[in-house]
Amino acid sequence: MENRSNGKATASLVLGIISLVFIFFGTYAFLGIILAIIGLILGIQAKKENPNDGKAKAGVVLSIIGLALCALTFLSCIACVGLIASLA
Numbered sequence: 280m281e282n283r284s285n286g287k288a289t290a291s292l293v294l295g296i297i298s299l300v301f302i303f304f305g306t307y308a309f310l311g312i313i314l315a316i317i318g319l320i321l322g323i324q325a326k327k328e329n330p331n332d333g334k335a336k337a338g339v340v341l342s343i344i345g346l347a348l349c350a351l352t353f354l355s356c357i358a359c360v361g362l363i364a365s366l367a
Contacts, residue, residue, distance in 0.1 A: 287325035288334035294318030295341025302348045305356045311349035318342035 295318045301311025322339035325332060 285325050285329060285332055285334065287321045287328070288332050288338055291318045291322030291325060291338025291342060292334050293338075294321065295338050295345050298342060298345030298349055302345070302352050305352065308349040308353040308356065311345055312353065315342045315346035315349060319346065 294314045298311040298315035298318060301308050301314070304311075318338055319342040322335050322342055325335035326339065329335065
């Protein structure tokens with residue numbers, strides 16, 4: 280069995296981690312959403328190529344978590360801005 284590194288799986292893992300970092304930047308969470316979607320696509324492609332790849336599985340999981348939390352953060356920021364605008 281050849282031990283090769285899968286670039287798509289690694290990219291998916293890195294993009295999933297970066298999308299989780301964008302949760303803490305509030306209005307920039309939309310960048311995390313975009314990165315999580317790209318990471319999810321790459322992770323799914325990598326899992327189709329090698330179903331037993333742990334990096335691909337971790338990338339998909341982190342991308343899903345990053346997508347959900349970034350979307351929640353972004354919507355919360357939009358709601359707060361809307362609330363402040365309606366009070367002024």
